[in-house]
Amino acid sequence: MTVNPMDMNAGEAAGGFARGDSSAAASVDAALERIAALNPGLNAFTAVTAGRARTRAAEVDAGRARGQAQGPLAGSVFAVKNLFDVKGLPTLAGSKINRERPPAEADATLIERLEAQGATLVGALNMGEYAYDFTGENAHDGASRNPHDPRHMSGGSSGGSAGAVASGMTHFSLGSDTNGSIRVPASFCGLFGLKPTYGRLSRAGTFPFVASLDHLGPLARSVRDLAMVYDAMQGPDGRDPAQTRRPAEPALAGLEAGIGGLRIARAGGYFARGAQACAFEAVDAVARALGAVRPVELPEAQRARSAAYLITMAEGAALHWDRLRARPDDFDPDVRDRLIAGAMAPGAFLVKAQKFRRWFHAAALRVFAEVDVLIAPATPCQAPLIGQKMMTLEGVEMPVRANLGIFTQPISFIGLPSLCVPVWTLGARLPIGVQIIAAPWREDIALRAAYYLEREGAARAPIAAM
Amino acid sequence: MENDKPDIAAIADAMARALGLNISGESRAAVIGHLDIAFRLAPSFMDFPLDDEAEPAPVFTP
Numbered sequence: 254m255t256v257n258p259m260d261m262n263a264g265e266a267a268g269g270f271a272r273g274d275s276s277a278a279a280s281v282d283a284a285l286e287r288i289a290a291l292n293p294g295l296n297a298f299t300a301v302t303a304g305r306a307r308t309r310a311a312e313v314d315a316g317r318a319r320g321q322a323q324g325p326l327a328g329s330v331f332a333v334k335n336l337f338d339v340k341g342l343p344t345l346a347g348s349k350i351n352r353e354r355p356p357a358e359a360d361a362t363l364i365e366r367l368e369a370q371g372a373t374l375v376g377a378l379n380m381g382e383y384a385y386d387f388t389g390e391n392a393h394d395g396a397s398r399n400p401h402d403p404r405h406m407s408g409g410s411s412g413g414s415a416g417a418v419a420s421g422m423t424h425f426s427l428g429s430d431t432n433g434s435i436r437v438p439a440s441f442c443g444l445f446g447l448k449p450t451y452g453r454l455s456r457a458g459t460f461p462f463v464a465s466l467d468h469l470g471p472l473a474r475s476v477r478d479l480a481m482v483y484d485a486m487q488g489p490d491g492r493d494p495a496q497t498r499r500p501a502e503p504a505l506a507g508l509e510a511g512i513g514g515l516r517i518a519r520a521g522g523y524f525a526r527g528a529q530a531c532a533f534e535a536v537d538a539v540a541r542a543l544g545a546v547r548p549v550e551l552p553e554a555q556r557a558r559s560a561a562y563l564i565t566m567a568e569g570a571a572l573h574w575d576r577l578r579a580r581p582d583d584f585d586p587d588v589r590d591r592l593i594a595g596a597m598a599p600g601a602f603l604v605k606a607q608k609f610r611r612w613f614h615a616a617a618l619r620v621f622a623e624v625d626v627l628i629a630p631a632t633p634c635q636a637p638l639i640g641q642k643m644m645t646l647e648g649v650e651m652p653v654r655a656n657l658g659i660f661t662q663p664i665s666f667i668g669l670p671s672l673c674v675p676v677w678t679l680g681a682r683l684p685i686g687v688q689i690i691a692a693p694w695r696e697d698i699a700l701r702a703a704y705y706l707e708r709e710g711a712a713r714a715p716i717a718a719m
Numbered sequence: 720m721e722n723d724k725p726d727i728a729a730i731a732d733a734m735a736r737a738l739g740l741n742i743s744g745e746s747r748a749a750v751i752g753h754l755d756i757a758f759r760l761a762p763s764f765m766d767f768p769l770d771d772e773a774e775p776a777p778v779f780t781p
Contacts (some may be wrong), residue, residue: 320763465776532747553767555763556763556764556767559760559761559763559764559765561766562756562757562760563757563760563761563764566757567754578738578739578740581740581741581746586745586746586749587749589746590742590746590749590750590752590753591753593735593740593742593746593750593753594731594750594753594754594756594757595731595753595757596733596734596738596740597730597735597738597750597754598754598757598761601765602757604775605764605765605769606764607776608769608773608774608775608776608777609764609767609769609778610775610776611773611774611775612769612773614776647766655756663743667776
């Protein structure tokens with residue numbers, strides 16, 4: 254019996270290709286078939302690039318037939334949040350306004366790199382408008398839905414990126430994360446999601462949100478896939494002024510090194526309160542598996558979250574200034590009104606927030622002189638229902654939209670690498686994520702720890718039964 | 720004290736006029752709500768003591 258290549262993870266599909274058991278075209282055909290079957294119910298894709306994908310897969314297969322070596326991702330299929338430039342498509346960034354943009358003339362750097370390694374792009378994915386979102390809802394395209402239960406949120410803003418992978422429509426996807434937009438959907442949809450160190454991956458050819466805080470990264474169903482894809486995207490390209498000049502530091506080779514010698518702690522204080530029980534049960538499970546006993550405090554995390562909030566609204570307002578003045582009615586009102594408020598925030602708030610950011614960074618480095626891995630919740634709850642406005646956190650009614658990122662926001666504020674691992678607590682119908690946080694530039698350590706958790710069965714990302 | 724609390728609605732209305740931003744209808748209440756959140760969150764870092772020499776954190780490499 255032939256196994257559907259879309260039931261495999263990326264590494265397995267690429268292995269099948271490398272052995273000659275399967276072809277890039279077979280993966281693309283299977284992906285397109287699954288997208289046709291499942292996307293109407295999940296609303297993950299805003300564009301399916303079927304023609305391009307078939308052409309690209311045929312090139313990969315023809316290259317192999319000629320005896321040319323193909324990249325390690327050949328046979329795998331991916332899609333990208335629709336704020337990535339895809340040649341021939343307008344870069345929507347989840348908005349109505351951007352539909353008027355001319356089609357992109359070239360792919361984003363990260364797409365180019367993945368296709369150079371043999372992966373095939375099959376489309377662009379739904380997202381919250383201009384990435385200012387944690388829910389996966391979209392006023393123009395409709396909500397992207399959670400494959401584990403389509404009544405529930407996918408999480409945002411990379412909602413379609415999570416839905417596509419959790420449903421098996423693609424092997425992996427790319428998202429962006431300014432305050433949690435990879436880690437929140439990874440948590441809600443039960444995926445491994447990596448927000449690398451700020452400046453690690455080139456953002457060239459993507460629509461920005463908050464230059465100070467924007468990151469790009471992958472979502473996948475296995476840690477090995479995450480490492481393969483992450484490695485394929487590394488390296489300077491000169492087109493992102495915030496990108497590091499460090500050379501690529503591949504992580505895949507060290508993935509199986511285990512956790513021996515790693516000093517692992519759970520984040521206390523701010524990260525140990527203000528969430529539903531399931532979030533702390535998931536942290537407990539991960540801490541047990543990793544042997545993390547002692548709590549460590551990342552000091553002043555509440556202030557960090559507040560400062561990130563202000564930087565986000567103010568920089569976002571500056572980005573959208575012309576559009577807010579000229580055509581406010583074309584925005585999602587939820588997004589527009591926060592951006593307008595951001596335009597009114599005093600300049601001193603923004604500058605002091607950026608000064609506090611450096612202080613908090615220095616404080617975090619002192620913590621990471623003592624530990625290698627910090628464990629923290631990714632979200633305060635499992636995926637809420639689509640349209641749900643309020644939730645209860647420790648007995649207090651709180652607005653959903655503003656509070657889904659409380660645990661991710663202080664971490665991305667100072668650009669620490671953070672890998673969301675999916676946990677299924679006993680009897681749970683929906684997954685919830687836990688952040689594996691490492692020192693700047695130590696994605697390799699976060700990946701090692703996550704791989705260990707996956708191998709031990711403490712974290713897993715099955716394709717949703719649909 | 721209540722009198723010390725900034726009048727967020729007045730700030731929002733004045734800023735909207737000064738900046739040429741339209742906040743009529745339902746938008747006005749939402750903008751005021753979001754600006755109120757900003758003003759409530761800001762003291763958490765505005766009141767945090769930092770040295771005069773503290774540098775901000777944006778990335779700029781000449």
